Amino acid sequence: MKRIVHRIRPFAAAAGLALLTAAPTAAEGPVTLSVAEMRHAAALSIAYHEPQQALELSQALLARDPGDIQALVMKSRAARDLGQYRVAQQAARRAWRLAEADHPRYGAALAMAQALASDGKRTRAQWWLRRASEHAPSPGLRARAIRDFRYVRQRNPWSAQLSFSIAPSSNVNSGSTANSVTLNDWIEFPITGAAAALSGTQISAGLRARYRLSESKTARNEALFNLQHQTYVLSDSAKASAPDVSGSDFAYSSVSVGLSRTARLPGTKAPYEITAELGRNWYGGDPYMNFVKLGAAKHFALSRRTRAHVGLSAEHQDLMRGTPDADLAGLRVGLDHRLGNGDRLSLGLSARQSTSTSPHLDYRRLTARAEYAIAKPVMDMQLSMGLSLSEKNHDRSRFTSDGRHDTEMSAHLTAVFPKLDYYGFVPSVTLHASRTDSNVGLYEKKAFGLHMGFRSAF
Template sequence: MKRLFQALTVAATLAAPVAFAQGTALSPQEVRAAVIVSLDSGQHRQAADLAEALVARDAADHDALLLSSRAHRNLGDMPTARERASQAWDLSRTDAQKHAAALMMAQALASGDQRMRAQFWLRRAAQHAPNDRLRQAAVRDFRYVRARTPVTVQLSFNVAPNSNVNNGSTTGRSTFFDPFTREFVEVSLGGTALALSGIETSLGAALRYRLNERSRSATDLTFSAYHQTYALSSSAKAKAPGAKGSDFATTSLAAGLTRRWKTEDMRSEYTLGALVGATHYGGDPYAEFARLSAGMTRPIGPKTRLRLDVSAEQVRGAAAPHADKIGLDANLRQKLDQGGELIWKIGIDDSTSSQSVADYTGLTLGLTHALAKPLWGADISYGLSLSSRDYPSTPFAAGSRTDNRVAAHLQMWFRDLDYYGFSPVVSLSASRTASNVGLYDADAVGMELGIRSTF
């Protein structure tokens, strides 16, 4: 009560805009109004003292805690501002109270340069916003803070059934060269050479640290980690009794540097990048790689944008075929008059190696259509791709080897099933590879369940 008496005495003797007759008994509502007037007029110390008096009177006064947090943030006292916002959050019962407390905590964190934590609290503010207007305001604040955060983290997680986890043969037969008879003979395949089904689980993380940023350019340091493993089905275990899902697990780590800049009219963007990394397969070291890339994005019409990427990569490693690769990819994104979007893709790649499995040229053509409006409560895109790879030689057949592959995909993003700004994504895929070498004939059907940020 001593703090309350002191604060009220100060308020009663202060000049305008907060003027009270000395000795006048003020109600909590009147003191609260005085805090708001003090904040609006820039008298933040007075606002903090009055708000603290309300908190001393009633530690469960939700509005007083929020006002105190705001006043202390304006004074630059971020620890107290965060403490009061945290207390308000713990006392919140309704969405409106949770939204207000989360927003106040986010503001205190962002003002104290703790922008990563501020983004989490802004997601909370959006989650508990009592109406769409306040939700959109929280989303705008989130994007503003994220754009000014030097560190960003993206996480991915997928669980999916997969009919061919090891990319094995679906025909069960192939041709091999017999060194004794010096003839090619047809044999039956078994074990891990056959397509094995199972459940695929993957987890990925990507971190970006912005080294510098100007109005039209930025330089980023990136780190990424990815792990994919499998649990074999009972039928797969019957085909290959000694195999385990982890035998086909893949783990990769990479670090890179990317420089991007925009033209003066801000319509086109160029990128240069370098990436180094390593992969493990089945728990053992497999390959190390280094890649250089360059890209360009520019409009070529009022509703069309073109993306070009060129890359050069070198692969080495104790287990991997040593190869030098170059690639060119072009993507054309076309907005449709009736809504939606078409994405056209063409890719050309060439790999040079002393080993036949990594010496090839390839061509890929693809088309994806994104629907203009949600269907079945989901944003939907679907597409088809055709690809071909030519290998000059193969130990499994006379002459060259050619693999032709057709693949289809359907993706459904249930944006309205939102929780903290994340919503589920279901992806279905199917592919068939036809090769003149039976060992490489393969069919695969898969489904992925993941999550994606809605803002």
Template sequence: MMRGARRPQSLRRVALALLAALALAGPVAADPAALNPDQMRVAAGRAAAAGQPLAAKAMAEALLARDRDDVQALLALSRAERDLGDYDAARDAGMRAWSLGRRDEDRYAAALAVAQAQASKGARTRSQFWLRRAVEVAPDDRAEARAIRDYRYVRARNPWATQLSFTLAPSSNVNGGTSNETADLYLSGTPIGDLYLPDAQLSPTARALSGVELALGVSASRRLHETATEKTTLDMGLLQRSYILSDEAKRMAPTASGSDFAYSAATLGLTHKRKIDDGRGDLRFGLATQRTWYGGDTLAQSVRASAAVGYALTPKTKGQLSLSADRENGLNGRADVTGWRLGAGVGRVTDSGLQLSAAISHSDRDSASGALDFRETEITLGAALPEPVMGAQVSFSLSAADRHHDSIPFALNGRDDTRLAARATMAFPALDYMGFVPDVTIEALKNSSTVDLYDRREFGVSLGVRSRF
């Protein structure tokens, strides 16, 4: 009763202000004093869309004086305030419309309004968050496509790029232990001379322990320089892997804890990218430093330089070459390591949309510690199916590696390993939330070594999240 009684009085009270605003902005529809609330909402929206923010703001405020929870008025006010340069007011009006909106159409419009206000203010990362919200509540495919297009536009102009990653991965071997209960061991330099121990019983923590890996990562890059063909970024990253041992692992190794195998890394670096041959190819140069921790203790401090070139051999085939070199200073008694890696790969998309890839790499590590001194060659083949399988986007990879150690603890004649791995990843776009989709990766690995201690098998299933745009 009271709200209905206030309605004519509220509208009349702002009529003169509306007339003055409309006189300055130009005609929109009709005399505002003659408009009912529904007509005024339409007129306010049209005024905002027509670039008449003073008129739109006046009508929106008149409607809000009548009903402070008028969603359409808040949307018109947000657009008007943004056009008038008051980005905080535009954001606040849009956020209130979001909180009050009940229809997807209203919440979509509100999310876009907040995103536009944030982008206009220069808060592009927050704008991207609201555009993801718009994607989530988009009323139809066309609206979703617009929000994704706007997201990519803002992202391209945002000097900051941030990625979060989370993985939950049950595994049969969280500590990288051997699958054998016993091993033939050779011990040199003992007080009683060199010893050979056939079928020696291994300690519980040397054997494979099952459990769950929890990994959380964040990476951010700040664009320092960009032209049409070049870009330089400052890159930062943090990674934390922690483990929860299974009941079986706790029975096998009662003194062990998941934190004994926790791994952390902090990275800081520079990356420079350059397009070549009219965009047909690209060059990438990087320099990074990293500090790592294992079991809560500092492990190593390293520096790495890298270079890579990619080139479109045909419209559907791209090749890549990469080279890197690094120096790792061991901490807490760990030996130093220097090394390099050379890699080459090719990827092709077939006429049916099947994505195929093949890569080969060779690594050489030099260290006073035999366990860290080795040469390794690895071949990887991959495929991504063009069509979903039971609603899942599926990709596969197979890899084989050969590693040689000249000398190794517990062995007389060095060590040779052959490692085979298979991986299948399934992403589920139907479970999309704000543009993020869950994926499941199943991985199996077998390492066969000439030293029994290093035989191992692993099987794991990891759950992760990826962005689809």
């Protein structure tokens, strides 16, 4: 076996290497080590907080073999402990490129994440920890990568949620399923073209980001940024029904920025949150409205298994295209309970009121919802389901003398597939159905859809 002469501090021998032929002394001297012994010595040097010696040992190994993945990982660890973050990242990246099997890839990804996190680049570190979890050679090492990911995420001032989904639907334009609408209680018109329900596929993508401005033991202040876009592809039957319409005519985009403060009152554990946002929406590619939102929410721990929350909201909508501006106010309350078997039951009730200078646009809406999540996987799927019932009332309507009254019922079933995990993301599929009954035929609707997307597993 090839051996390498290197000066090594005697502590390594005393730690159990048995590399020296004589008892350790305070002086340093040349020691002849095999490759395996040198790797062992470098690993022990890192463990015993001797990064300079670990760096020298790893460099000696790399002088012998520049493609020594284990030496590159140890060099990265040692350089990181010495504050040489650029060197640490270069070594880890080279180890990653050379690695082919899961075990060395896991080590390289973990080393890169540690180097980036120590350098303050926590968002990139989180991505490398996802890589580490993907290539973890055992459940225990995967759990470590996930634990490190959560640790870094907690300390990262940036947090972001990316979303992407494809959703075939029987009613992409929220069109009417009625055949006709009656005007002034006696003049009947057929519902055709873009006013009728059109089938197709919704394609949506979004970004929700937060940046922590300041934080103390009892409060956190954050900047908010939200971006959402969704467009549609019409089915052949929809194109035949409305030949002058394209899916992009119903495209919707939204951009908003805001501030949030989350804090606990003295002597309490449950937090409250206050938010303020302003933004703009586009419809069909053209500006649709500007808006300003204010919100406040308070959470309560009723017991070890039960939590409640209450929220208030206010919004001003500066509508374009000649539509009057609107002011909205909302109230919501909710209850979340964890059952003895781990299942979760959520109940909610919300109320919303809109007022404007045009009475037929004013309305009141009351919504009740219930959701149930099953803790134990069913055929390797995590299942949850929900129901909602909503009543919406307009005192005035352009179509009838007694106003407009809508009743909407909806249901959904969501399946998440944790065993199809890829880089910490798992696919989800949601089946949903909704029906709206109205005394005005134009607003009678039915929709069935399938929503396919991804969500983070940790």
